[in-house]
Amino acid sequence: MTWDDATWILTSSFIIFTMQSGFGLLESGAVSHKNEVNIMVKNTMDVLFGGITYWLFGYGISFGEAPGSNPFMGVGYWAVDVPDAEMGVVYSSYIFQLSFATTATTIVSGAMAERTRLTAYILFSFLNTIVYSFPAHWIWGRNGFLNTLGAIDIAGSGVVHLCGAVTGLVAAILLKPRSGRYDDGPNELPLGNPTNAIVGMFMLWWGWLGFNCGSTFGISGGKWKLAAKSAATTINASIGGGIAAVIFSYIKNKRKYGVSDLVNGILGSLVSITASCAVVRPWEALVIGALGGVITIATVSLMDRIKIDDPVSTFAIHGSAAVWGLLAVGLFVEIDYLEDMTKGHAGLFKGGGMYLLGVQSLAVICIIVWSAALSVLMLYAIHKTIGLRMTPEEEMLGADLVEHNIGNWNDPVVFMRSISARPSFPSATRRSAVFPLPPEVSVVSLASALEREPKRDNDPREQAAITSK
Amino acid sequence: MTWDDATWILTSSFIIFTMQSGFGLLESGAVSHKNEVNIMVKNTMDVLFGGITYWLFGYGISFGEAPGSNPFMGVGYWAVDVPDAEMGVVYSSYIFQLSFATTATTIVSGAMAERTRLTAYILFSFLNTIVYSFPAHWIWGRNGFLNTLGAIDIAGSGVVHLCGAVTGLVAAILLKPRSGRYDDGPNELPLGNPTNAIVGMFMLWWGWLGFNCGSTFGISGGKWKLAAKSAATTINASIGGGIAAVIFSYIKNKRKYGVSDLVNGILGSLVSITASCAVVRPWEALVIGALGGVITIATVSLMDRIKIDDPVSTFAIHGSAAVWGLLAVGLFVEIDYLEDMTKGHAGLFKGGGMYLLGVQSLAVICIIVWSAALSVLMLYAIHKTIGLRMTPEEEMLGADLVEHNIGNWNDPVVFMRSISARPSFPSATRRSAVFPLPPEVSVVSLASALEREPKRDNDPREQAAITSK
Amino acid sequence: MTWDDATWILTSSFIIFTMQSGFGLLESGAVSHKNEVNIMVKNTMDVLFGGITYWLFGYGISFGEAPGSNPFMGVGYWAVDVPDAEMGVVYSSYIFQLSFATTATTIVSGAMAERTRLTAYILFSFLNTIVYSFPAHWIWGRNGFLNTLGAIDIAGSGVVHLCGAVTGLVAAILLKPRSGRYDDGPNELPLGNPTNAIVGMFMLWWGWLGFNCGSTFGISGGKWKLAAKSAATTINASIGGGIAAVIFSYIKNKRKYGVSDLVNGILGSLVSITASCAVVRPWEALVIGALGGVITIATVSLMDRIKIDDPVSTFAIHGSAAVWGLLAVGLFVEIDYLEDMTKGHAGLFKGGGMYLLGVQSLAVICIIVWSAALSVLMLYAIHKTIGLRMTPEEEMLGADLVEHNIGNWNDPVVFMRSISARPSFPSATRRSAVFPLPPEVSVVSLASALEREPKRDNDPREQAAITSK
Structure with a gap:
């Protein structure tokens, strides 16, 4: 790693941290006025308590390579602290990965909004970062078992978003809906502060460029070319998802333009391109994003119809769009000869056969099962001890x-x-x-x-x- | 182009995109409460529908160099998609130029605020990005006719701001004033949410550093020196414009400090330094900015006196200050020996005679005539088909x-x-x-x-x- | 200096300027509704009038090396304007230092909130930047006397924060409390807009990464390693401070989580790590930050108990946490062999004896005495001429x-x-x-x-x- 690479990683991290401001404003704008400060405090707690866990255990579980490290979990780097010779590489990597880890936990806060006790949330936030660190090892760790099989998740559709979304879904189901939420039927609730919600979406949108382009993990060699491509595909995907959402919303809402639909469509499309950003073409990104946007909006309606109350549409945006994004890898990617980001495999449409699609499906299943199982354990334990839900x-x-x-x-x-x-x-x-x-x-x-x-x-x-x- | 250059271009693009958040908050804070969400949705639509046009046609019209490309328009790069060998250069350039193109369209939304149907605006946004792409070719395209003549517009006072502002002016005239706007005379209306307007101004201010400094299009060779100089002149111009605005406003408002004047003065000064940022001295930037600020505030009053209702002062900020900025190039710039950004010419005050001033004036006229003519056509067509104004x-x-x-x-x-x-x-x-x-x-x-x-x-x-x- | 270094410095500057948006939102969210726009205007004035002073005199006083320059003040670079050969180095340094200088002045605005006349504040802002420029020379100037002694203040706990905070404290004492502030006792007042305050804190938090990591002043040689370490220690310190604040607040507020405490704890911890960011270990950063957070919250209570009315806790955050940060240098740092940022000295706990702790204490005293004395002079002169306080x-x-x-x-x-x-x-x-x-x-x-x-x-x-x- 050169200093040029480190600079790229650090600059990307700084941009990614601004996504915390974006999540905060988006969620605060989405909930009712009486909870708009509390949800921002929750996002702050994610950085604090998720951050301490990640420093103590998480980075080591994901990226430790000390003896004992295996395909299921890494070992080492506990309470990250390295000698001078390593500090450039390890600390820039640590700060980059930390920005991802706190994002994964923040995703969950939306699903738990308006009815979770803050003390319970803090404890949850502390524990949940550990849950996240395992799938990060499986796919991104040098000897992770999904990595070895060839699974591709460049900036974390699965590792970051799906992991957070599944936990959110479990929490939403366990917590039950907000009081009176479905008394008038499954209609969408209005946003508490739509202006803030859109500003939050904007911040996430631009922050996502750091998220996806930083995931080339440098700019030396051919990496800068892949970073540039990632920027183009990321924006193109959001254009596809946004336009699809506008059309879909206009029809669904009888010629009105729903703000939630617009926000959900754009964010869903960004989640769906996150797995494949550096290794698909711009027009493919447009298609992947458009489908990601539609899948997201459709999932929002579905969730309300089956009365799972997810106040800021966490699972729709970060869950179902992420599954699509991971599977799209198995369809669209072609072999990357610059930096071998595709690990030698191509997708179904590029002559790679079913292998990659199979591996991606396996990754989806592993992440869902792991996150769901651990979330149930954690949340049930919290419910039984200090209590999860407000009176x-x-x-x-x-x-x-x-x-x-x-x-x-x-x-x-x-x-x-x-x-x-x-x-x-x-x-x-x-x-x-x-x-x-x-x-x-x-x-x-x-x-x-x-x-x-x-x-x-x-x-x-x-x-x-x-x-x- | 090296990877260092590409990183600079990409990082600048990411910063420029944050200006969309700034525009959104500024415009949302300026209009009345009942339209504050709608104006942010308009800004989102600019990225979506302006973005798809730019990907399909705009980048090719501006920068295509395939056979058929000529001094009036470029040809090639339709639906931008290039092989691996070119992707570093083309995609980083594409994403940078896209951030400029969506800005140009967003500028217009302010002039149309509070009375334009959203469906009409979406169609307009789709078309307007094509209008923008031609002047970009004339001045920035390798064989553009104004480029060949030696016109200088480093970060787009003319290409981005004047182009958007003229379209905005045409739209404001065609749309007519908001109902009751001038019933009590031409007095300035209060800002709907001054706090948001100032936050928006802040975001634009810092984003402008990416806009102007990124326009060296790299950092290798002598470019990093010009980028550093651009940062200094950009900030100095805003200081000049802001201070001029404070003094002007204090006198005009009988010893009160108008928030609109402050915002307009700072933004107008930034527009006016955009054409010459890398090739003037810091004290000249202060002068250019101060005059830009005063011209902007004076234009705001003039517009209201002749009852052209431009709710967020689009034309004053991005139009008259841009004309001044383009002409200031013909007065102040000295020959750049580092990267030849002045194409061998110097301004009137630096012994270059009237030539450069003449070319800059020609650029002003070309941009105004082109934007005005095309805008009238587009907007009239929309008016006659799906209808432009709300009931x-x-x-x-x-x-x-x-x-x-x-x-x-x-x-x-x-x-x-x-x-x-x-x-x-x-x-x-x-x-x-x-x-x-x-x-x-x-x-x-x-x-x-x-x-x-x-x-x-x-x-x-x-x-x-x-x-x- | 290479172009890689310049890029790092410029990018950091752009990030640091976003802290102005953060300060604006934080202060605006903290004061009462009737003053929320005014405080943002004050922050704008800091950039304008602080900026012009810094361009004219400040940069020269801090970093001028022309004949006459001495350990107390620099000479040269008046109205910064350099020939092409120097412009890369000087302008990038100028813009970086300007972003620090305007921050130092902005810090003061909080202490003067809700009762200071704007005209008086503008004059103050113009003068105060000069006051700031001297300590910057002492510690950061090549021949500054504290620099020569070996004082370490990497990103300005003392130069930027303590300097601003002491001036703020003097202003708060001279201005007296807001009318009726302590009629009901010293209880904390509620935040006017807690959502904006938290968004502002977020912006400051991420901007601080540019502040601290940019202070390696480049990435070549071993600097990128120190920049990466700075990012890790900065975030770790904020985690320590935030967690300490949460625990402290929960106990103090009878099992409620105070938003002000959270914000103050995180910001205080960031101030306290600013002096030593590149040369302490991550776990030490956690400790320094935790103590910084607790010191900040305790100071807030103390200030209200002695009825010094500092509406946004300026002195607590930027003052007492900064003193701790400067002294912590004398305790924790070990010798930096990469870039000699520790000037050959180590702290008390690392076998360096009392020397460094003594020098750091001297720096604290010099900054406090200088800022206090000059502030009294300036503010008293303004009070006696155009008047400081509103009716x-x-x-x-x-x-x-x-x-x-x-x-x-x-x-x-x-x-x-x-x-x-x-x-x-x-x-x-x-x-x-x-x-x-x-x-x-x-x-x-x-x-x-x-x-x-x-x-x-x-x-x-x-x-x-x-x-x-």
Whole structure:
């Protein structure tokens, strides 16, 4: 590795970290006003508690090559600290991989929004980064078993996005929907702050260029050519996904342009090109992105129809689009003669036969099974110990007030608005300004929810909420 | 081109793309609340539909060098896709130029704000990128006729900004002012969200460093020196423009500091240094920027006095400051011996005589005539087919509600505020909390504007609005 | 210097400038609504008026090496403008140092928020950049006396942060608290817009990577290794500070997670690692950051207890954490054999004895004494001439309305809210929706505060406000 390579990796990392700001604004803009600060705090916790785990264990599990390292997990680099001779290579790699790891955990926060206790989330964030580190080893580690088989996931459609999305899906199912979410049917809820959501999308969009182009892991040799190609395919995919989303949304919404559809379509297309960015052609990127966008929007509707409440469409964007992206590798890629990023294999449409498609399918299955199994274990353990879900009163008051003391008790207009779910659509089915109080919640219990902090953990309501909904 | 050059170009492109976030926030902060989401969606559409056009045709028209390429237009690179040997150079150039092209189209969105139908805008965005690609060829293409004559426009004061601004001016004139805009005279309207507008300005400011410094198109040889100089002149110009704006505004506004003036002055100064950034001295940049800032603010007042309604001062910032910037090249530049960016000519003040000033004036005229003529054609065609302007009811309700279903019908305070034009200034002439309803708008017609989506296209009101205002 | 080095410096500068957006959003989100635009304008003024000073005098004072240059101040580079042979090195250095200088001044704006006249602030901003330039020479100038002694402050814990913070502290003391600030005791005030504050923190966080990693001043030789290490230590320090803040806040706030604590802890930890980023180990960074975070939060409480009103915790974040950061150098650093960034010395824990700790302490003292003395002079001169503090009426109405004509006189709900201090906490002691009017303010005097602009400067109230509070 030369200093030119290191500079590219570091600069890309700095750009990738700005995606945390993007995720924060996107999620904050998507949820209701009473939770918009809390979700940004969650994203901060991901960097803090996910970061400490990654430094202590994660980087070593993914990229350690000390004795004992094997196809399933790496060994070494615990609490990353290396002598001067190695520090250029290891620290630039560490910081780059850390930016990926914290992204993977942040993805999950969206699916858990508006009903998860912050203390539980912090513990989850600490543990989840370890879960992420294993698939990173399988595909990116020198001796990872999927790597050896030839699996290709250049910037992490599978390792980062699918891993986070599956965990999010498990969490959304375990947590159950927000109170009253489906009382009026599966209609999409409005965004709490659409302007912030779009700014967040913009930040993610441009940050994604660092994500995908940085994954050539340098610029020396032929790498700069692959990085340039990655930029072109990444933007082209988003153009494909965005245009598909606009058309799809215009038809679905009776000639209105849904903002959520636009955002979901663009982000889904970016997820789907992430696996193959450096090794497909620009027109193929357009096709992969367009399909990725449509798959994402369709998954959003499907999830609401089966009443899995995923407030910022985590699984649709980062899950189903990622599966498509990993399989698209098995269809579209041609052999890369510059840097051998395709490990000698070509996709089905390029004369490579079924082998690569098979390996990619295996990668999909391994990631899904691993993430799902570990997530169930982790989340169930947290639920049984410190408790995962807020009480109905806490949910009604909102996490901003309950967790952070943010709110205004003295201005009745502001207060009533802040405890209403969110501004309603002008639709016949959602004319009520506030969600009706659930039967077990009274004004008295609401007020006491703010006072009884010291005994909060032992509250039987919290247990009831999660098991009875 | 080396990989060092390619890295510089790519990194600059990534920074330039963040200007889309900046434009979005600036425009969103400048318009009234009822349109703040719609304008950000417009900016997204520019990347999507402008991007697909640029990939298909635009890059080829600007930079194609296949047989048939001539001083008026390039030929080749349709649907950009090149073999491995060329991909480093072509894709990094493509992504850099794409970031410029989408910027040029985004500039126009401000002039059309608050009264343009989104479907019409999408079609416009698709077409307008082609209009942009021709002047880019004339000045930046190897055999472009203005290039051959020696015209200098380093980062696109003319190609990007003037081109976009003239189109914006044509659109503002054709669209006519927003309903009731000049009922109380030509006074400036307050910004809908000044905080967002300033954040947007900040993002544009720092993004401009990528814009201007990336335009050395590499760092090898003497290019890194010119890039460093560009950074210094760019910042110095903005300092000049900002300080001029502060002084000008303080006097004009009777010892208050107008936020719009500050934003417009800084952005105008950045536009004016864009043509000459690498080949003027820092103190000259200060002068060019200061004049650019003053010209911008003066143009804003002039436009309102002649009742051309340009909601975010597009023409003032990107048009008149750009003309000044292009002419300043003919005055200030000295011969560049490092990379020959001045093509052997010097400006009037550096002993080069009138030649360069003449060529720069010719460039100004060519760009204005071309952009104006094509814009009239395009916009008139759109007006006559699918219709350009919203109906009075739609305008009253706001594009956020009408185009995107964003709004709150259940909260009367929020609703009445959202359909009022915007928060009023504390001035004697603007004490009404909402604009009065125009005579042809009734509460009944307002309500029906939300229900009648299916027959919207044939509505005679839309035709009437644009022809009778 | 090679072009690779220049690129690194320029790219870092571009990233550092984005910190201005971060500071703007953080401060704007921290103050009350009626001042949220004004504080962003102040940050803009820092770039404009701080920038012009730095170009004219500052860069020369810090880095001039012409005859006459001495250990106390540099001489040369006035109104920076160099011939072609030097321009690559000087302009890239200039733009990098300018990004640091404007940051130092911006730091002060927070301490002066909500009660300083903008005209006074502009004059202050112009002068303050000169104050900053001297310590920069002492520590970073080739013949600076602290540099010669071996003081280490890699990215400016002392030069940038402590310098700004001490000036801020002096200003906060001279200005006195905001009207009514401590009427209900020293409790923390809520953030005006916590979402914006967190977005601002995010932007600062990622921008800090450019700040610290760019301070290797290149990538050639062993510099890229130190840059990579700096990225790792910077992020690790913030993880340490953030986690410490979360734990501290959770205990202090009776099991709620304070947003201010989180923001202050992370930013304080970043300040504390800035002095030593390239020459400590990742685990040491974690410790330095954790202590930096705790010191910051403790200082915030202390300041309010002694009734020094520093609205965005400037001194706590940039001052006390910076002192810790400078002293930590004297404890933790080991000799750097790659680029001699430690000037041959090691810290106390690495066998270097007390020498380095002594030099670092001397640096702390020199910076504090210099900044404090010059600040008192400057601010007192401004106070006695054009006046520093707003009148009570102006403060009540808010700087957005008084300085920028932003506000809404026609909507009584909005208006009453905008002149109330800020949304109150649900605490027993702060139930009033608005601060009570101070006795000397009447509705008549409030109204006249908006009309009497022409005679504002001679108003005896302004003098009274600052001397009698």
